[in-house]
Structure formats: C-alpha cells, structure tokens
Amino acid sequence: MAEGPEGGQALLFLTDDQLRKGIEAMFFAYRGFTADPDRILAELAYGRAHHRAVHFIGRRPGTTVNNLLSILGVTKQSLNRVLRTLIEDGLVISEVGRSDKRERNLYLTDAGRALEQRLSDAQRDRMRAAYRAAGPEAVAGFRQVLEAMMDEDLHRHYREMKDLKV
Amino acid sequence: MAEGPEGGQALLFLTDDQLRKGIEAMFFAYRGFTADPDRILAELAYGRAHHRAVHFIGRRPGTTVNNLLSILGVTKQSLNRVLRTLIEDGLVISEVGRSDKRERNLYLTDAGRALEQRLSDAQRDRMRAAYRAAGPEAVAGFRQVLEAMMDEDLHRHYREMKDLKV
DNA sequence: CTTGGAATGTCAACAACACTGACGTATTGT
DNA sequence: ACAATACGTCAGTGTTGTTGACATTCCAAG
Numbered sequence: 001m002a003e004g005p006e007g008g009q010a011l012l013f014l015t016d017d018q019l020r021k022g023i024e025a026m027f028f029a030y031r032g033f034t035a036d037p038d039r040i041l042a043e044l045a046y047g048r049a050h051h052r053a054v055h056f057i058g059r060r061p062g063t064t065v066n067n068l069l070s071i072l073g074v075t076k077q078s079l080n081r082v083l084r085t086l087i088e089d090g091l092v093i094s095e096v097g098r099s100d101k102r103e104r105n106l107y108l109t110d111a112g113r114a115l116e117q118r119l120s121d122a123q124r125d126r127m128r129a130a131y132r133a134a135g136p137e138a139v140a141g142f143r144q145v146l147e148a149m150m151d152e153d154l155h156r157h158y159r160e161m162k163d164l165k166v
Numbered sequence: 167m168a169e170g171p172e173g174g175q176a177l178l179f180l181t182d183d184q185l186r187k188g189i190e191a192m193f194f195a196y197r198g199f200t201a202d203p204d205r206i207l208a209e210l211a212y213g214r215a216h217h218r219a220v221h222f223i224g225r226r227p228g229t230t231v232n233n234l235l236s237i238l239g240v241t242k243q244s245l246n247r248v249l250r251t252l253i254e255d256g257l258v259i260s261e262v263g264r265s266d267k268r269e270r271n272l273y274l275t276d277a278g279r280a281l282e283q284r285l286s287d288a289q290r291d292r293m294r295a296a297y298r299a300a301g302p303e304a305v306a307g308f309r310q311v312l313e314a315m316m317d318e319d320l321h322r323h324y325r326e327m328k329d330l331k332v
Numbered sequence: 333c334t335t336g337g338a339a340t341g342t343c344a345a346c347a348a349c350a351c352t353g354a355c356g357t358a359t360t361g362t
Numbered sequence: 363a364c365a366a367t368a369c370g371t372c373a374g375t376g377t378t379g380t381t382g383a384c385a386t387t388c389c390a391a392g
Binding site: 010013014016018019020021022023024025026027028029030031032033035052073120123124126127128129130131132133134135136137138139140141142143144145146147148149150151154155157158161162 | 300
C-alpha cells in the first residue's frame with residue numbers, strides 16, 4: 001500500500017480530518033448554492049422541485065416525464081404534482097408524444113424560459129463569483145471531485161448533458 | 167480589466183456554459199453525497215435533519231440550541247422536533263447550562279456517537295473514493311471553490327469548526 | 333385480430349419536515 | 363421591577379417526498 005501510484009505521505013489528504021472538512025464544506029456550500037434561487041422561488045410560491053424541473057426541461061426541450069424522473073430521482077407522482085402546477089401556470093407545455101402516445105414531451109413556454117433565466121442568473125452569479133475567487137485550476141479540481149462523487153447513473157445523465165448544445 | 171491578475175482569455179472558465187456545468191455538477195454530486203447516509207437513516211425512520219443535528223452535536227459537544235440553530239439555519243420549532251425524538255430515543259442528552267441556566271448544552275450519548283460514526287463512515291467512504299480518484303490538487307481546488315460559494319455567516323461557522331480539535 | 337402484459341402518466345391520500353405566529357417559563361441583566 | 367434572552371410548545375400551513383389505485387397506450391403472443 002505504501003508504494004501506490006502516489007507514494008508515501010502524499011496521502012495525507014485522505015485523512016479523516018481532511019474528509020470531514022470536505023463534508024462540512026459540501027454542506028455549507030450547498031446552502032449558499034441554493035440560497036439565491038430559493039429567495040426568488042419563495043416570492044412565487046414555488047419550491048426547489050419547480051426549479052429543478054424548469055432547469056432540466058429548459059436544458060432538454062421535448063424530454064419525457066420518464067427521463068426527467070430518472071434525472072431528478074423522485075417518484076413520478078411527486079414530479080407530476082410539480083409539473084401540473086407549472087402547466088396550469090403556463091410555464092410548461094406537455095404534449096402527447098408523436099411516435100408513442102403514452103409519452104409526454106415537455107417544453108418551456110416563453111414565461112417558463114423567463115423564469116428559468118431568472119433563476120439561472122441568480123445561481124450563476126454566485127457561481128461566477130466563487131469561480132473567480134478560486135481561479136481556473138481550483139475550478140478544474142472542483143469539477144473533478146464532484147464528478148467522482150456522483151452515483152454512476154447520475155454521472156451518466158451529467159455526461160449526457162455536459163456536451164449538449166451550447 | 168483585460169490586464170487583471172489572470173489576463174486575457176484565461177477567463178474562459180467564467181463562461182455561462184462552464185458555470186452551468188458547475189451548477190449541474192453540484193446538483194448531481196450532492197445527491198451522491200447524501201445517498202449513503204440516507205439509506206441508513208431510512209432504516210431507522212430518521213431523516214437528514216437528524217443526521218445534521220447528530221453530526222454537529224458530535225462535532226461540538228456541549229453546544230447550545232441557539233448555536234445549533236444558526237449552524238443549521240432552521241427554525242427552533244423545526245429543530246426542536248428533531249431534537250425531541252433524538253433525546254427520547256436516547257441518542258442525545260440535553261443538560262441545563264451551568265453558567266447560564268437558560269441554555270441547554272447538548273451531548274451525544276454512546277448510542278448517539280455510534281450512530282454518528284456509522285453515518286460518518288458511510289459518507290466518508292464515498293468522499294475518500296472521490297478524493298482518491300481526483301488527487302490532492304483537485305481536492306484543494308474543490309475546497310477553495312466551495313468555501314467561496316458559502317454565505318458569509320455560514321463561512322464563519324465553517325472556519326470555526328475547521329480547525330477545532332482533531 | 334384479440335388479448336394480456338408492460339410502460340407511461342394521472343389522481344388521491346398520507347408522512348416528513350420545513351415555515352409562521354403566538355404563547356409560556358425560567359433566567360439574566362439593567 | 364422590568365426588559366431581554368434562551369428554550370420549549372401548540373396550532374396551522376405549504377412543499378415535497380412516499381405508496382396505492384387506476385386509465386391509457388403500445389406491443390407481442392396466441
């Protein structure tokens with residue numbers, strides 16, 4: 001074990017104490033990560049679930065409910081409630097699939113895109129500030145660790161989305 | 167502005183596309199981050215709120231309710247519900263403060279420490295795997311970006327805790 | 333072509349956990 | 363004495379997750 005690829009005491013970054021700091025950093029950072037969109041959503045009587053749905057529908061217009069389910073990792077019933085309010089409020093359109101009429105293809109309306117943009121902007125602003133403060137090398141490391149932390153099936157979704165469109 | 171510390175086109179890492187990837191990485195990674203403890207908690211009819219309480223009480227034995235509140239960022243009613251079940255189940259002890267009898271100092275019992283350990287181990291295992299896969303430089307960057315993403319008051323808590331004990 | 337199973341999505345009821353608001357109690361400090 | 367602080371609790375509400383039951387659509391086996 002001592003003669004691993006990165007020999008000897010270079011493994012100090014794997015101590016329990018270092019890992020704990022990473023865990024606590026994730027916890028506190030995620031709170032910051034969601035804070036700004038949460039404030040906007042609260043005004044509109046929406047929650048994070050609405051944000052996630054709007055984000056991923058905007059990211060892949062025409063996606064099906066099933067696909068959205070496997071990205072979000074919730075039950076279809078839970079997603080459906082959120083989707084219903086978004087449709088009622090005119091932010092999302094659900095249209096019957098052309099090849100398979102069991103499926104529903106989901107799209108943002110103009111209003112939906114506007115909300116998505118507003119939420120994105122808020123979240124991006126904070127992310128941009130963090131990136132700028134930390135610098136490009138740090139950002140590369142940030143992404144590497146996050147990717148290594150994902151479950152395999154989620155990592156698949158992430159990769160699919162990563163190089164989609166621009 | 168073009169002659170900043172990192173001049174010219176080194177700013178490509180601040181494009182909206184890069185930021186979006188970071189946002190999605192945070193989302194997917196956080197799911198992985200909580201997945202293992204969540205499975206354990208589900209067995210015990212506990213939730214993430216219990217995990218957080220147990221974690222931070224274990225981290226700062228004797229902490230007060232008020233301090234825990236400002237770390238967790240929830241209302242006292244919400245925390246109280248969780249704390250009550252933990253005390254009833256014999257995982258946490260609440261004792262009247264010695265210098266200020268209005269305060270309650272919170273401690274883990276042996277059973278509480280056992281649960282905390284079990285949850286920590288699960289979470290650390292994944293974090294360790296991610297750290298190992300990404301390497302020490304990536305880990306440093308990961309922590310830098312996360313710290314820059316925190317709200318200032320949470321960052322304060324993070325720093326307080328960071329160099330506590332060992 | 334019909335029928336039965338699988339896939340997709342919807343409706344209803346319930347639990348967990350967050351929130352606000354109001355109130356009570358004990359303690360502290362002015 | 364009086365105001366402020368720390369904590370706990372009761373009641374009510376909203377979001378988000380869950381399971382169970384059900385309708386529709388598709389497809390393939392008979």
